[in-house]
Amino acid sequence: MSIYKREGSPNYTYDFQFKGQRFAGSTGHANKRDAEAREREIREELKRQFANARSFDAAPMTIDEAAGRYWAEVGERAKSHRDINWSLVYIVKNLGPDKAIASITDSDVAALVARRRGDLVSYPKMIAGKMAKERIPKRISNSTVNRSVIDPLRRVLRRAEQNWGETVGRINWRVHRLREPVERVRFASAEEEAAIFAVLPSHYHPAVRFAILSGLRASELCGMKWTDINWSGLIITVRGKGNKTAPIPLSAAMIEILAPMRPRDAVGTPVWRNMSNEPMTYRSLSAAFVKACEQAGVVGLRLHDLRHTCATRLLRSTGNLKMVSRLLRHSDVSTTAKYAHVLDDDLRNAMNAMEPVKVPS
Template sequence: MTVEDAVSRYWSEIGQHHVNSDATLWSLDWLCTNLGRRTKLNTITDKQVAEIVAKRRNDLIPRRKTPTRISPTTVNRTVTQPLREIMLRASNVWNVRTQKVDWSEHLLREPGERVREASAVEEAKIMSELERGYDVAVRFAFLSGCRRMEILGLTWDKVDFFGRTFTVIGKGNKPRVIPMSQAIFDLLWQEKDHHPRVVFTFVAKRVVKKQGYARGSRYPLTEHGLKTAMRRGVANSGVTNFRFHDTRHTAATRILRKSNLRVAQQLLGHEDISTTTKYAHAMVDDVRSAMDAMSAAEIGVEVDHLTARKNQNKT
């Protein structure tokens, strides 16, 4: 089996059904081009994998004024993991002979995920700079903690106003049912008549023949459009060090302050609660505040006792 045959079969069986299928298609095409479309799958060894990973690491981030190499996380997501999935599927499902590859040696070490929470003031500033349509999607992100692709992929057949729930397709194409808060219910209800299928849309400001946009008509939000709108909105708001994924961190931290790790785990769709524990700082902050309040109260009581004793001595 050639790389091209394997990639084509993987796309047909798995890749096209990914929520972020455009990104999967890009990765598969990159692998085909850089491994060689006619390269036999059974000739790929640790040496070839190491070379292809090194090549991807040298790629630069497009649309940046200052040339910057892509992150280890991006290398893993766009090259190493897709290639690993293809070769394992070829061996385990398609009964195609492949070389033994030590994938742990090729997955790059990723930095620990940060937790950046927006304050209420920061959220208001960002929201004030977003255009109509994009502001609704970002507001939904702050309220639900959903990932960008979960939001873009939300369709009306997955929204149950009667049961007050909605279903998103998360990582690994796994569905997750999320209850609607009153704020989410109101937000979705206002959007229900804008598009027959897709929940989050925008109004085209001008005619764009290439995309088939007509001025004044509504169209589904795109990943590129939402990324651009968020980046501009944050920059114009004056808020620093804030990205779209931080809306998820913000929602998780806020829900944790009002509940517990199990509730936050269910909201975020984490299979392992250890993944949710990175938000435990919220509970630590609450404990610290409670301890400070307790200490202050005890100091106040002690001062009252000393004052009373002093007055008694005087009499």
């Protein structure tokens, strides 16, 4: 038996290894037989604890446990952590916190999607470019259902299976994913652009012009800081979706906009500011743009369409779809293919301009 008496100690000491871990201490007994009995008790207690731990680990993971672990490992540090948190809470509440992830079926997912499709959300009503107190209740879109329920649940279950070794049910996700409308490609014509700038307050002009030249998303535009600009390399580092950063070149026209506003010290302050010298927000820029479009008589043009405007003009000037994809930072050029109709239009116009061959009579 692995017991012995330390020098100067009246009691026996136990010292052994269990599952690769060393355990040592006093048995509390001076009699060897009693000490051996105590050591056996300690070993049996460790075996029971180990068996209980294995039993606990083998218990089916619930959706509440899976969501909590996903939040700790992924969601909490994500740029869209608020949206992820909302989705996880919604999923756990509607599936039931004690629902084992191995027992989630297509029927459960279908019921969850149906519940989410029935939710209402209220949108602010715009009157003469200003938000009224009245709000319009509408059912949420298919894309919102996909992003807020189907996609996060699928990510949680995939991580549970691939990273945690858990058993999950077989779900036919393709059946549950709702069809989303193809993203429209609306861009501003030269005439529309001129009409908008004629009524848009002048302090918004630099930001809007920069958006058209750079193809930045509105959130990326408003998040620009002076420290993001490398003047020697003529590069700007953009923080985009998923908190990903990517460099894009500064053109001469973009530099012409930024240079007069450049501060003496390259501090990490926002580039774009309003009339009160406060950081320009997405909300204020969007409201000003919507109001300008209404006053200019431009219908169906959103702030995000300035990105489409940039892509369309670059494609028309270069005919290079990959170059447009590079500027817009699309991970797959197939995402950029929605702009290909621009080349079709140019081709059609060129074909229409062709003179028919005169056949001698």
